Amino acid sequence: MEKLISEFSVGLFFWQLVIFVSLILLLRKFAWKPILSAVDERETKISEALDQAEKAKAEVARLQSNNEALLREAQAERDAILKAARDAKDAMITEAKTKASEEANRMIEQAREAIRNEKLAVMTELKNQLAAFSLEVAEKLVKEQLSTNTKQAELANKLVSEIKLN
Amino acid sequence: MLKPYITAIFTFFLVFAGFASAEHNGAHAAESKDIKTEIKSYINHHLQDSHDFNLFELNGSHVGFPLPVILWDNGLHVFLSSAFHHGETVAESNGNYYTLFHNKVYRTDAAGAITLDDHQHPTNVAPLDFSITKNVFMILVVALLMLWMFGSMSRSYKSGKGLPQGVGRFLEPIILYIRDDIAIPNIGEKHYKKFMSYLLTVFFFIWIVNLFGLTPLGVNVTNNIAITFCLAILTYLITTFSAKKDYWMHIFWMPGVPAPMKLVLAPIELLGTFIKPFSLMIRLYANITAGHIVMMSIIGLMFIFKNWIGSSLSFFLAFVLSILELLVAALQAYVFTMLSALYFGSAVEEHHHEEAHH
Numbered sequence: 001m002e003k004l005i006s007e008f009s010v011g012l013f014f015w016q017l018v019i020f021v022s023l024i025l026l027l028r029k030f031a032w033k034p035i036l037s038a039v040d041e042r043e044t045k046i047s048e049a050l051d052q053a054e055k056a057k058a059e060v061a062r063l064q065s066n067n068e069a070l071l072r073e074a075q076a077e078r079d080a081i082l083k084a085a086r087d088a089k090d091a092m093i094t095e096a097k098t099k100a101s102e103e104a105n106r107m108i109e110q111a112r113e114a115i116r117n118e119k120l121a122v123m124t125e126l127k128n129q130l131a132a133f134s135l136e137v138a139e140k141l142v143k144e145q146l147s148t149n150t151k152q153a154e155l156a157n158k159l160v161s162e163i164k165l166n
Numbered sequence: 167m168l169k170p171y172i173t174a175i176f177t178f179f180l181v182f183a184g185f186a187s188a189e190h191n192g193a194h195a196a197e198s199k200d201i202k203t204e205i206k207s208y209i210n211h212h213l214q215d216s217h218d219f220n221l222f223e224l225n226g227s228h229v230g231f232p233l234p235v236i237l238w239d240n241g242l243h244v245f246l247s248s249a250f251h252h253g254e255t256v257a258e259s260n261g262n263y264y265t266l267f268h269n270k271v272y273r274t275d276a277a278g279a280i281t282l283d284d285h286q287h288p289t290n291v292a293p294l295d296f297s298i299t300k301n302v303f304m305i306l307v308v309a310l311l312m313l314w315m316f317g318s319m320s321r322s323y324k325s326g327k328g329l330p331q332g333v334g335r336f337l338e339p340i341i342l343y344i345r346d347d348i349a350i351p352n353i354g355e356k357h358y359k360k361f362m363s364y365l366l367t368v369f370f371f372i373w374i375v376n377l378f379g380l381t382p383l384g385v386n387v388t389n390n391i392a393i394t395f396c397l398a399i400l401t402y403l404i405t406t407f408s409a410k411k412d413y414w415m416h417i418f419w420m421p422g423v424p425a426p427m428k429l430v431l432a433p434i435e436l437l438g439t440f441i442k443p444f445s446l447m448i449r450l451y452a453n454i455t456a457g458h459i460v461m462m463s464i465i466g467l468m469f470i471f472k473n474w475i476g477s478s479l480s481f482f483l484a485f486v487l488s489i490l491e492l493l494v495a496a497l498q499a500y501v502f503t504m505l506s507a508l509y510f511g512s513a514v515e516e517h518h519h520e521e522a523h524h
Binding site for chain 1: 338
């Protein structure tokens with residue numbers, strides 16, 4: 001201990017104190033503060049960049065799921081539209097078919113009616129013609145039969161004979 | 167990226183370690199009196215501060231350069247240490263005569279007489295010595311080196327878009343280590359920032375100064391008690407002046423213990439606040455001093471053995487020890503920084519549930 005005290009040099013202590021304290025102050029101003037702040041800045045930048053990357057990743061994932069949902073929706077919509085179109089087509093076809101058959105039936109019916117009417121008219125005409133012919137024939141026959149007196153008498157006789165008095 | 171730097175640093179020190187041994191070899195080649203005493207005095211001389219920067223001795227002449235001597239002795243006396251001629255002559259300044267005795271400056275007469283007391287201590291007046299000694303010179307060099315190194319590093323962040331360039335790539339992980347593994351865990355996220363400047367400066371200062379101590383320049387700043395005292399007192403002052411209410415509370419009126427115990431604990435805790443920085447001071451001083459003594463003793467063994475087995479063995483030992491000292495240089499810087507951070511942490515700590523502690 002005594003040796004240590006005797007070794008102690010005031011001058012050395014003084015210079016060490018002066019130089020060291022000014023070294024601390026100078027280094028603080030010119031080195032430590034700029035270095036530490038540069039390092040801090042870099043570290044915050046890195047951690048921010050990492051955060052941003054994480055966020056971007058989450059955003060991409062979100063967009064992807066969004067896209068998938070949109071795709072699914074579009075597909076569903078397309079399916080619905082197709083289905084509706086198919087239904088409409090089917091409905092139109094059925095309707096057209098029914099309409100066509102109805103029309104056909106109606107026309108057939110009309111034709112039948114017309115045929116019936118024509119037939120009736122023809123029949124009536126025929127009947128009238130036949131009646132006229134018959135009358136003419138009968139007239140001619142009657143004229144022929146009753147052309148002489150004998151023949152008239154014969155007829156009268158015949159008719160009389162046919163009358164049976166019971 | 168780190169590997170080339172580490173390799174470069176190791177190569178640097180290994181080359182210097184080899185150079186160091188060679189240098190001592192040359193210094194001791196001259197066969198003189200008792201070689202053991204010579205080695206011992208050489209070690210002592212090496213451990214002491216010096217008024218001139220002596221690189222080595224060549225054929226009895228000193229190779230190096232003088233440093234300014236600044237004395238306060240009823241007025242300022244400034245002259246170059248070359249005036250002492252390595253303690254051989256008396257220096258004259260403004261009518262006063264000074265001489266070196268065991269590397270200390272004493273006022274003397276024109277003849278350079280030194281009177282000794284019974285314990286071989288000089289009775290001459292020792293003026294206040296503010297000389298730029300070898301250690302002060304080294305501190306200045308290290309301070310300028312650090313200013314240049316970290317100043318250019320901080321500028322490189324601007325040009326490098328937030329990334330360090332050059333030596334900064336090697337230094338940045340160390341700075342981040344001090345921040346993330348020393349400051350934040352011990353002081354806490356909330357308060358650590360205001361202590362960072364001190365912790366970083368003290369870490370790099372001790373480390374670089376210790377590394378310089380391993381070079382053959384023969385400077386070992388941290389084995390001066392004045393240096394470690396200065397660093398420890400700064401830690402103590404920062405701790406004391408940044409202390410919050412809780413810190414003093416824990417010293418003078420420890421919560422959670424019975425009142426008589428509080429009275430017993432108060433002086434112990436108060437003493438503890440001085441012992442903590444004191445241990446910092448002694449630990450750094452003792453580790454570096456011991457390392458240098460052992461290192462130089464092993465190198466000295468080469469000249470005692472004087473045969474190729476013993477000398478090469480001690481060379482190998484010195485080589486291994488150099489590597490160990492590289493570790494110690496960093497380790498002591500780490501320990502000092504770590505413990506300082508721990509003390510700062512206890513000073514700013516806030517106990518929310520006081521009774522729950524202790």
